[in-house]
Amino acid sequence: MKSRIGVFVCHCGHNIASSVDVPGLAETLRRHPDVAFAADYKYMCSDPGQQLIRQAIADHRLDGVVVAACSPAMHETTFRRTAEGAGVNPYRCECANIREQVSWVHQHDQPAATAKAGDIVRSIVERVRQDECLEPLTLALTRRCVVIGGGIAGMQAALDVAGAGYPVVLIERQSALGGRMAQLSGTYLTLEGGSERLAQMIAAIERHANIQVLTEAEVTACSGYVGNFQVEVRTGRPGGAEVTPFTLDAGAIVVATGWDPYDLSRLPEVGGGLLPDVVSTLDFERMLAPGGRLARPSDGVVPRQVVFIHCAGSRDPEHGVPYCSKTCCMVVAKQAMMFRQRVPEGQAYAFYIDLRTAGKGYEEYVRRSAEEHGVLYLRGKVSAVAAENGRLRVSGADTLSDLAVDILADLVVLATPMVPADGAVPLGQTLHISTDADGFFNEAHPKLRPVETLTAGVYLAGTCQGPRDIPETLAQASGAAAKVMQLFSHAEMTQSPTVAAVVEDLCAACATCVGTCPYGARSLHPVRAVAVVNPALCQGCGACVVACPNKACFVRNWRPTQVMAMLDQVGWSGDL
Amino acid sequence: MRVVLDPLALHGAFIREIEAISEQNLLACNQCGRCSAGCPLVEEMDLLPNQIIRPAQLGLDTVVDSTSPWLCAACLMCEARCPKGVDLPRIMDALRQIALRRGESRVVAGDVDPALLAGAPQMAIVGALRRGEK
Known part of the structure; x- marks a missing residue:
């Protein structure tokens, strides 16, 4: 039986029409035996364009739609919805990409472009x-969110999701909430409110009816898939009383495991781990904190000459980590100004490679540290810090004056990079999310999907993804929470039905597909001798189709017979 | 060359004197180099205009020995273009004043060849005479 397919060729303004003979193409296709209707239009995605499709479906009793236009990544959803509205099954509506794959890349050869x-x-x-x-698959959805990490990122995500009315379980490894922010003396730009804001947040979480807080708890296993995760949690201190692990059902997981400080002993050339008066910026935070004691660790004397060393361990692929830790330039400016407020007669020096202060008000802040607080910025790295008569000789360079510069300092503060929290890599393996070469979790797309991971239903918040400061962390945490709320806003999940399936008569239950599937979507049936597909996990990649020795696997609407028939049309030169 | 930075010099008489005469905050300069990029006299100078400011920021008074302040025509190109609004000609002037107070002068008005003066712009002559004041 002949199909009654409608073909709709789009000019896309001049985008397609300037290098493809669009009316000619539509005219040719009208003679195709399976094409009942063909037309061209200036912008097929516009309202009149979509109306043209709907009208043609009704007038010509079309049973399938081809829209020859841009990439399906652009408008497949648009046109499938149009087709569905006019009574054609949306999975019998496909886009032919003649813009990105034809007109844009063959702008100077109209006959060849039109033929292609x-x-x-x-x-x-x-x-x-x-x-x-096909019909979309529906899957049950557990509308509960597990947040891993009780720092500022995890707490913000938990509050946002709980505030939308969904239950949240907040899992923290330490005995108290607060994370690294609880260790900060104050926050830029105002130095105000860091600890107060944190205390308010913790209180809001503890009294929130939708949030269950588990401290001294760790995730030990995770199975399932988006909407239906089973998260195994173990509570209790390591080495303490053994507590039986228990399992939480959750629909979504937000990972917010934060950062650890860089190990100072990896910086012996500048006295890290060797000289007591060489400390990290996190150590200096404690000295600057309200009620903290601003004193040299060695003798308790208030330091007057304080040297900060930027990029201590970072931007140093040979000896440390290759990346920029992003927050340190601002942290040094903040600490130098706080130090000058506490010790007005003191002098702060800062050795830097370059000052990276992208952020609203950040550049002005760092300039203020120099112009108003007299912080002397020296452009160069420090080669050595050595003890000398109870003080520290800092040997650096100032490439702006082409001078090697020595400073006799009382205290040296190393602005060390954030590194991923201990256990991040194994947690990633547990959750089936990947980490980069430095151990930070990978986002699904570095530009376009910054809060998602490649595992559906697992989202990222804060410094577990890479160094960032508090405002950025909070923005990302709220972004991750919005993704969770979007998922939970449906009664059940829908999934594309274009997933793998098995022709059971051909399946030998050899389990080749089980080992091949990158998504863990294939398994053998517990009773019958056939392989089965978990459609919730299947991404329709087709790896099992290729691997199956019996050709028992196929992906719906990408059947091998379809692909062969499509290939037969390539380079076709006959008449219709 | 290696120097030991002297914390006293960072707040010492030399920097205070420059800042008092010029009314400029030396640390406002972030060493972008735009002054040197536009200066019409850099071919003649031993230190670029930005290289004049940098030792001054570090409290190194050797910068007084540079010929550059004496070659500065006070054309104000650097001041007009400085993104931080640093009035570098005033700093050049301050360095000349400090040199003069130390009894050093690079220009003696009476020694200038009159033939040279005949072709020189009036502003240059006045500027040169000012630099020769004691």
């Missing part, structure tokens, strides 16, 4: 001819 566009459109007609009518 014809090949592509006829291929998609063949695909639609064999497309099945």
Whole structure:
């Protein structure tokens, strides 16, 4: 039986029409035996364009739609919705990409571009001819969120999700909430409110009816998939009383495991771990904190000459970590100003490679540290710090004056980088999310999907993804929470039905597909001798189709017979 | 060359004197180099205009020995273009004043060849005479 497919060729203004003969293409396709209707239009995605499709479906009783336009990544959803609205199964509506794959890359050869566009459109007609009518899959959804990490990122995500009315379990490894922010003396730009804001947040969490806090708790295992995770949690101190692990059902997971300080003993050339008066910026935070004692660790004397060393261990692929830790330039400016407020007669020096202060008000803040607080910025790294008569000789360089510079200091503060929290890599393995070479969790896309991971339902917040400061952390945590709320706003989950399936008569239960599947979506049936597909996990990649020795696997609407029929159309030169 | 930075010099008489005469905050300069990029006299100078400021920021008074302040025509190109609003010609002037107070002068008005003066712009002559004041 012949199909009744409609083909709609889009000019995309001049984007396609300038290098493809669009009316000619539509005219040719009208003669195709399976094409009941073909038309061209200036902008098919516009309201009149979509109306043209709907009208043609009604007038010509179309049973399939091909829109020859831009990439399906752009408008597949748009046109499938249009087709569905007019009574055509949306999975029998496909896009033929004649813009990105034709007109944009063949701008100077209209005959060849038009011929290639014809090949592509006829291929998609063949695909639609064999497309099945499918319905979206529905999956049950557990509307509870597990947040791993009780620092500022995890707490913000927990409050946002709980505030939207969904239950949250907040899991913290330490005995108290607060994370690294609780160790800060004050926050830039105002130095105000850090600890007060944190205390308010902790109080809000503890009294929130939708948030259950588990301290001294760790995630030990995780199975399931988006909407239906089983998270195994163990509580109790390591070495303490053994507590039986228990399992939480959750629909989404927010990972907010934060950062650890860089090990000072990795910086022996500047006295790290060797000289008591060489401390980290996190150590100096404690000295500057209200009620803290601003004194040299060695003798308790108030330091007057304080040297800060930027990029201590960072931006140093040979000896430390290759990345920029992003927050340290601002931390040094903040600490230098706080130091000058506490010790007005003191002098702060800062050795830097360059000052990276991208952020609203940040550049002005660092300039203020120099112009108003007299912090002397020296452009160069420090080569050595050595003890000398109870003080520290800091040997650095100032490349702005082409001078090697020595400073006799009372205290040296190393602005060391954030490194991923201890246990991040194994936690990533537990949650099936990847880490980068430095141990930070990978986002799904570095530009376009910054809070998601490649594992659906697992989101990232804060410094576990990479160094960042408090405002950025909070923004990302709220972003991750919004993703969770978006997921939970549905009664059940829908999933594309274009996933793998098994022709059971051909399946030998050899389990090749089980080992091949990168998403853990394949398994053997517990009783019957066939392989099965978990459609919630399957991403439709087709790896099992290729691997199956019996050709028992296929991906719906990407059947091998469809692909072969599509290939037959490429380079076709006959008449219709 | 290696120097030991002297914390006293960072708040010492030399920096205070420059800042008092010029009314400029030396630390406002972030060493972007735009002054040197536009200065019409850099070919003649032993230190670029930004290289005049840097030792001054560090409290190194050797900068007084530079010829550059004496070659500065006070054309104000650097001051007009400085992104931080540093009035570098005033700092150049301050360095000349400090040199003069130390009894050092690079220009003696009476020694200038009159033939040279005949072709020189009036502003340069007045400027040169001012630099020769004691």
